[in-house]
Amino acid sequence: MATTNDKHLPSLSAAGVLISLGIIYGDIGTSPIYTFRFIVGEHVITEELIFGGLSCVFWTLTLITTIKYVYFALNADNRGEGGIFALYALVRRYKAKWVIYPAIIGCATLISDGFITPAISVTSAIEGLRLLHPVSLNTIITIVIIILVALFLFQQFGSGVVGKTFGPVMLAWFLYIAIIGAIPLVQNLEVLKALNPVYAFNLLVKYPGGFWILGAVFLCTTGAEAMYSDLGHVGKANIRVSWIFVKVALLISYFGQGAWLLEHRGSTLNGKIPFFEIMPGGLLIFGIIIATFATIIASQALISGTFTLVNEAMKLKLWPATRVRYPSQVKGQIYVPAVNWILMVGCILVVLIFKETRRMEGAYGLAITFDMLMTSSLLVFYFAVSRKSTVRAIGMGLLFFSIEGAFLVSNLSKFSHGGWFTFMIASLFFLMMFILLRARRLRELHTEFVDLKHYVGMIQDLQSDNTVPKEATNLVYLAVADSKRYIDSNIIYSIFKKRPKRADIYWFLHVDTVDSPFTSKYSVDTIIPKKCFFIRMRLGFKTDHRVNLLFNKIIHEMADAGEIDLVSPYPSLHKYSMMGDFKFVIIHSWASSDSEISSFDRVIIQGYRLLKQHSLSTEELYGIEAANLEIEKVPIQVGPVAKVKIKREKD
Incomplete structure (x- = not known):
């Protein structure tokens, strides 16, 4: 029995596509700033590393982001709504008690991601200032904290007015990263060979320590969950059309960085950031400014998404009763004060503890991998019992569990380098929701x-x-x-x-x-x-x-x-x-x-x-x-x- 009903979904329109750019793609759209920097890391730049890294990025965006989320997940809407709890509400009617656990694990890991994403996104943009003028680490930390505090203070007033500019800013952002990526790309089209999945296979199997690079590759798809969770705001048609544009812009940026890196074979990055290095000198200041705006929008989208997630958990009695406010007349916009201040303190702690994006990378990705696996388990179950498509469900399970399982194993290497932080936060939220769930069942039983x-x-x-x-x-x-x-x-x-x-x-x-x-x-x-x-x-x-x-x-x-x-x-x-x-x-x-x-x-x-x-x-x-x-x-x-x-x- 399918529950999807297209009449609940907003129809395709230019405005809908523009809005989707502003509220969905902030996180995944700013990932080119730091992803390839972490893929290369301290390694010596070689063709094997660059082609393999590009191939992994391309197939991750294709198999996980496009096939799993843009195709399968968007077809599992609950009367036009998406997200981990909308999916849980779809499958719990089949009386499978275990489905509650993927839901609360997914919720806990998504919220823990809210502690690291604003910090790493904004910091990665502000670090570009070093290319303009020598800037001390303390100065960068101070600027980042000021931006984060202002961002969280602003939440209580609502983002209705500013939200109208999100779409145009992100449109300008994607056009910008595509243009600056195209410049080195057209000068070295050889990097397009990386579309061949053999290069990804060789990196993971033959390159020394190549499998563990998957932990950095995974950063290119963080934020894909927003396509599903924000489905109700813009509709699947607008998401699918806008994703074509976004994916092309992202790939041009990644392949442009790859082309630049090939020109530096035999050396190491030595602190350089490929994303900023490929910018012409005259566009660098503009690039830093628009990157900062894009990362702020990414952070805003994640914060708003966290408020919505907590509100849904409260309605399902999986979160302690918390005060909720409605700061504007924008449909669906809410403000949860307690969550806002907890997130703000957490983000500031991340900046103070890890200081630089290269160290934050260790804390980033591990928790979100768990969330993606939980979504996959519910999706597979949904298609198996609701759509009565066992063969398709088995195929989905084999594909997604193998890929995301590999990402999880590779991300486990980050645990001692910062992954412990988000894992600890996620564990605390999971424990809290488990106590509420178990206590409610005890009361119902007796x-x-x-x-x-x-x-x-x-x-x-x-x-x-x-x-x-x-x-x-x-x-x-x-x-x-x-x-x-x-x-x-x-x-x-x-x-x-x-x-x-x-x-x-x-x-x-x-x-x-x-x-x-x-x-x-x-x-x-x-x-x-x-x-x-x-x-x-x-x-x-x-x-x-x-x-x-x-x-x-x-x-x-x-x-x-x-x-x-x-x-x-x-x-x-x-x-x-x-x-x-x-x-x-x-x-x-x-x-x-x-x-x-x-x-x-x-x-x-x-x-x-x-x-x-x-x-x-x-x-x-x-x-x-x-x-x-x-x-x-x-x-x-x-x-x-x-x-x-x-x-x-x-x-």
């Missing part, structure tokens, strides 16, 4: 539900019992249960047993995050006409979950339909048509101290409590007014009741 029909009579009797003080005119419970038939036993406990809560109308409200990204629907089940209702909200993982506003809209629609009377029942207020009062009750469950649980589950529970202490409360997350809210805590058994012994003594 939350009891009772048949609501057994309590209808009791609810009616309680509503009629004037000896019980009225709690509120309308009493609203947030329910875990997603069916009108069964309700949380904790809610029944709260209404009848803890302290009887009488109300004129009872509301049981369940919020369900669904696989379709922009769904916003609700259903109403009447338990007792005009007296008791079960409301189920079905919200997509990309929609606003402003439950208080949504609930207010629902009750007014019900009032207009004559299903309820919103006017206060109190005579003094009724004659003025004042609206009745509402009270929300949120029940928090925690593991009972009477439970006997494993040491592992106890650690999970303690970790979950720590995360909850530093995250938004449920009422803040859903926008519920604190003035009319009651929080209740109810213990639940998350394991067998502890066995105790006590004996009565006789007098």
Whole structure:
């Protein structure tokens, strides 16, 4: 069963192609600044190295970027949306529990990449100043940190206005790198022999230590994930058309650098940067300026993408509740303050720890390789079970796992040279999401539900019992249960047993995050006409979950339909048509101290409590007014009741 529906995708247009240049290709588009510099490294420049490196770059951009992402991944859209969580939402319906782990590993590694990409991108551009004038390392570090701080401070104001210039700037960037690459290329067309994959094979197999150069080659495709994750913004047609232009510009730049390097056979780079060396002297200052703008755009795109990713993880309850703001009217633009400042501190630490791009390269690429492998595993599973194309899925698996597996092994050599940094960051984020996932499953496993029909009579009797003080005119419970038939036993406990809560109308409200990204629907089940209702909200993982506003809209629609009377029942207020009062009750469950649980589950529970202490409360997350809210805590058994012994003594 395919879920792709082209009507959800923006159509092909010149504006769409231009926008895609600005928001998708920043990372992969700035990779020519440093990729070939790292491929050559300290090696002596030889034909075998240059032809092999060029061949590896060409086939990586063809097999991974073009075939995997531009062709296969874009065909696995979730109602026009892409990215690791959109893909997870597509495949989780097939009841394969393991698919959650590639999703959270992919999320963790993508976010950890956000700590290194802005730092290495901006630093690589600013290092070009050394060709104009001797500049100290401390000066470069200072300039980079100033740019990064300004970039992150700017996030809270939104990028709507500046974002309109991203497309034209990146268009100018790709034209520029193609032109300066074409100059040395046309003077030495011999480098085009590198299109032959035999040169790549010989580099990896015959060149001394050639296999480990793959870690540097991989940098040419970092940022390819953005083509998939930003699918919903521009549509697959615009991405595919713009990629033709971008790929040609990138290859001309790479092959131009290769042609320049062949003119220096027998020597080493000795600190030179091929990307800047091929620029004519009169264009160098312009090249440095536009490279700086391009790397800032690349960083902006990654930061915005991280905000979107965290917001989706929150909706799927895989990230602690965090405050989200909407700084502009641009569709889909959000700002997550906590994530912004964490990323800023992380980027500054990267600059201070590694100082130069040649040292940052060791920290770059390892985490993203894991992300690409996770995307591949979900893509293969999707095409196998959804498209019922086992042969194609096996072919995809063999191709992508072998190539990306080789990249992973080669990148592992970077671990001690800086890869440990992003690996550590990714591990911390994975641990946090795993704790939330495991804690939620523990709660779901041990939350009891009772048949609501057994309590209808009791609810009616309680509503009629004037000896019980009225709690509120309308009493609203947030329910875990997603069916009108069964309700949380904790809610029944709260209404009848803890302290009887009488109300004129009872509301049981369940919020369900669904696989379709922009769904916003609700259903109403009447338990007792005009007296008791079960409301189920079905919200997509990309929609606003402003439950208080949504609930207010629902009750007014019900009032207009004559299903309820919103006017206060109190005579003094009724004659003025004042609206009745509402009270929300949120029940928090925690593991009972009477439970006997494993040491592992106890650690999970303690970790979950720590995360909850530093995250938004449920009422803040859903926008519920604190003035009319009651929080209740109810213990639940998350394991067998502890066995105790006590004996009565006789007098």
